[in-house]
Amino acid sequence: MAMTFDSTNPARPAEIVASMPIHTATDVETAVRFATAAQRSWAKLPVPARGEVIATIGEVLTRRKAELANLVSREAGKILVEAGGDVQEAIDMAHFVAGQARNAWGTVHPCEMPEKFGFTTRHPVGVVGMITPWNFPVAIPSWKIFPALLAGNGVVIKPSEFAPMCCEQFVAACIEAGAPEGLINVVHGFGDVGAALTVHPGVRAISFTGSVATGRRVASAAMEVGPKLVSLELGGKNAMIVMDDADLDLVVDGVIFGAFGTSGQRCTSTSRLVAHRAIIDELIQRVTSRAAQLMVGDPLVATTDVGPVITSASVARIHDMVQTAVSEGNELLLGGSPIAATGCDGGSFYAPTILSGAHRNSFITRNEVFGPVLAVLEVDSFDEAIETANDCEYGLSSSIYTRDVNHAMRALHDLDTGIVYINAPTIGAEIHLPFGGNKFTGNGYREAGSRGLEQFSETKSVYIDYSGRLQKAQIDNRDSIA
Ligand code: NAD
Numbered sequence: 427m428a429m430t431f432d433s434t435n436p437a438r439p440a441e442i443v444a445s446m447p448i449h450t451a452t453d454v455e456t457a458v459r460f461a462t463a464a465q466r467s468w469a470k471l472p473v474p475a476r477g478e479v480i481a482t483i484g485e486v487l488t489r490r491k492a493e494l495a496n497l498v499s500r501e502a503g504k505i506l507v508e509a510g511g512d513v514q515e516a517i518d519m520a521h522f523v524a525g526q527a528r529n530a531w532g533t534v535h536p537c538e539m540p541e542k543f544g545f546t547t548r549h550p551v552g553v554v555g556m557i558t559p560w561n562f563p564v565a566i567p568s569w570k571i572f573p574a575l576l577a578g579n580g581v582v583i584k585p586s587e588f589a590p591m592c593c594e595q596f597v598a599a600c601i602e603a604g605a606p607e608g609l610i611n612v613v614h615g616f617g618d619v620g621a622a623l624t625v626h627p628g629v630r631a632i633s634f635t636g637s638v639a640t641g642r643r644v645a646s647a648a649m650e651v652g653p654k655l656v657s658l659e660l661g662g663k664n665a666m667i668v669m670d671d672a673d674l675d676l677v678v679d680g681v682i683f684g685a686f687g688t689s690g691q692r693c694t695s696t697s698r699l700v701a702h703r704a705i706i707d708e709l710i711q712r713v714t715s716r717a718a719q720l721m722v723g724d725p726l727v728a729t730t731d732v733g734p735v736i737t738s739a740s741v742a743r744i745h746d747m748v749q750t751a752v753s754e755g756n757e758l759l760l761g762g763s764p765i766a767a768t769g770c771d772g773g774s775f776y777a778p779t780i781l782s783g784a785h786r787n788s789f790i791t792r793n794e795v796f797g798p799v800l801a802v803l804e805v806d807s808f809d810e811a812i813e814t815a816n817d818c819e820y821g822l823s824s825s826i827y828t829r830d831v832n833h834a835m836r837a838l839h840d841l842d843t844g845i846v847y848i849n850a851p852t853i854g855a856e857i858h859l860p861f862g863g864n865k866f867t868g869n870g871y872r873e874a875g876s877r878g879l880e881q882f883s884e885t886k887s888v889y890i891d892y893s894g895r896l897q898k899a900q901i902d903n904r905d906s907i908a
Contacts, residue, residue, distance in 0.1 A: 431615070433590055436503035436734040437724055437773040443501045444591035449613040451622040454582070458628040460608035461553045461580030468609055469550050469578035477527020480572050483603040484520030487513060490599055494564060494592070496726075502563050502589045503734040503774075505725040508688055516568035516596065518857045519874070523572040526879065538900055541893035548883040550578030551655060555629040557584045557620040557644065559636045560736055561691050563592030569857075569873045570633045570882075571600065571610060577883040581610045582629065584620045586636075588736050624648050631655035633881055635873075637794075638866050645869070657871035657881040659862055661794040662693045662822030664852035665815035667837065669808065670704035672827035676849060678712050680827065681800070684851025686720060686778045689735050690798040693867075694823040694845065696852045697795055698784075699802045700814050706804050710782055713800075714760050717778045723767040734767070734774045735797050741774045744797035748779055751790035756781040756801065786817045794820065808833050816842045821864030823852040844872070 428447040435441040447453075468476070487494070491513045498509035532546040556570045567583060574581055585593035590612075597612050613619050617640070624632050624647045632654055634644045641658040648654040666684060668677050684696030701709050725733035735741055741764045748762050761779030776797055784791045784801040791801055805811045815824050825847035826837040834848045844863035845855060855861050860872035871881045891897055 431587060433501055433588060435500045436736050437770045439772045446590045446614045448615040449619050454613055454619065454622045454626060457582045457611035457613050458553055458626050461582050461611050462628055464606050464608035465550065465553060465580030468580065468606055473531060473576065474527045476576055476578065477524040479604050480520050480575060481524035483600050483605070484517050484524065486599045486603040487517045487520060491517065494595060497595060498563060498592055499725045501592055502560055503725055503736060504688060505730050505733045506728065512562055512565045515565035515857055519568045519572050522858050523576050527576055537889070539897040541891065542897060543890045544887065546885050546887050548577060548879065549886055551882060551884055552630040553580045553582060553628055554631045554633055554882055555582050555623040555626065557623065557632065557634045557636065558586060558593065560586035560588035561688070563589035564596045566635050567593050567596050569878065573878040574882040577879055579882055582613060582623055584613050584623050587616050590614050620644070621647060625651045627651065629654070631881065633657045635659040637661055655881060656869065658869045659873060660867050661820055662863060662867055663698065663792070663794050663818050663820040664694055664696055664823040665698040665700050666696045666852055667811045667815055667826040668699065668701045668705065668709060669811070669826065669828040669830065669833060670702040671829045672705065673829065674705065674709060674712065677709065677827045678716055680851035681713050682716050684853050685800040686717060686732050686798045687853060689732050691735060691796050692853050694853045694855065697800060698791060699800055700805055700811050701802060702811065703804055703806050710759065710802060714780055717760055717780060720778050722765060722775055722777065724770050732778060732798060735776055736774065738774045740797065741776050744776050744795060744799060747790065747793065747795050748799060751781050751788065751801070754789055755783065756788060756790060757783045786814055792818065812837060812840045819866045822867040825850060825852045
């Protein structure tokens with residue numbers, strides 16, 4: 427009899443959402459074997475036929491959206507509108523990726539010699555191992571699984587232990603829509619299951635999303651037994667710059683949404699507010715008074731703005747970080763403590779929190795909190811604002827509020843992040859643009875958009891010589907000796 431673990435509702439931990447098996451290395455072995463066998467015939471299907479299956483998955487997800495959103499809310503603690511957004515991203519991704527099935531699959535190049543022709547084409551890598559976090563428990567698996575399937579791969583996915591049923595149900599929807607038996611496999615459990623998947627010799631590529639600490643472990647383990655293709659989508663410490671000419675009404679809406687949406691638990695959450703000295707006092711006063719009005723509570727209640735954080739351990743970690751910030755001299759303007767919510771016994775809630783007086787080297791400025799905590803930093807000029815925003819190990823998302831087109835253009839060029847917003851907060855990515863970050867946020871890959879297929883396919887360069895004679899390329903041609 428397999429051992430099990432429970433996923434619980436972060437708003438009401440006494441409610442067990444699902445009881446899941448704790449898989450073993452032997453189960454990982456079986457899953458990889460299934461994926462390997464199914465992948466052989468899947469890869470023989472024409473790419474547009476694979477796309478049709480993915481389009482049908484989009485239809486099944488649309489039909490099951492309300493039910494899945496309810497599950498996301500209960501298992502990951504997202505307020506209902508955000509839980510629906512999580513599922514909607516997967517639906518949009520299905521239709522986007524299905525459309526790519528009829529798009530160009532390579533490039534054509536002129537050759538150095540006459541009667542010779544060069545082009546590239548894509549091929550599957552085989553079986554892809556995927557390891558995912560809990561905070562977008564349907565969207566992130568979809569970002570990985572759909573392009574991997576379109577490229578002709580088999581899949582073994584290890585979702586987070588905090589939201590396993592969301593992934594299980596998402597994969598069930600893929601199978602209901604016609605994904606062949608054995609092509610997509612889910613293994614459950616903790617880090618050791620992810621580690622077994624990472625080093626399995628039958629897994630050619632690992633696609634990981636999660637924290638920097640785990641990403642480092644995954645990448646080094648994969649290289650130890652590899653090399654393998656490893657793509658890493660890691661944490662963020664995202665800054666919003668507010669210049670002295672910004673529209674402050676717009677800024678206040680943006681900060682509240684960016685910092686406290688999803689209880690600050692998006693990799694792109696706004697966690698540093700870099701404000702010009704001329705407007706900082708008014709901005710702090712307005713943001714603090716709006717944040718104080720946020721309704722924190724049961725994510726299934728329609729009037730709730732901010733739901734729980736994922737676990738009581740997260741509450742303790744966030745609180746430790748806030749206390750460290752206060753002990754370093756940052757001023758606590760709002761929140762700064764765990765709170766109770768009506769009808770949510772034992773729920774893991776943390777009050778929306780604002781700290782001012784942070785500087786570039788403050789603990790709270792440099793470390794990802796992954797909770798509803800905003801640190802405010804004061805700057806004197808545009809150049810100082812850009813330097814401050816960039817003075818960070820992470821490089822996922824950034825934003826600037828200004829009405830000066832020159833500052834906006836310089837910022838989009840100079841901000842060292844994979845995503846830049848002008849006059850919008852650091853959250854809100856759309857699935858048809860590449861998603862990912864610089865510096866410690868990743869290792870150069872991008873998910874979604876036109877680049878989403880890259881981590882799941884190998885490029886082959888093909889030369890066809892129809893001259894009927896041996897033609898030597900420039901490097902082998904004696905005539906090229908000077
Ligand atoms: P995490 O790193 O704790 O866990 C992620 C996954 O890794 C889980 O499935 C976990 O079981 C697994 N894991 C743990 N140890 C492992 C090991 N040794 N080998 C293999 N797998 C292992 O992250 P989390 O708390 O679930 O998610 C939050 C983090 O994810 C934040 O840092 C956030 O910024 C980041 N994130 C990044 C993106 C992005 O696209 N850049 C998106 C969402 C979340």
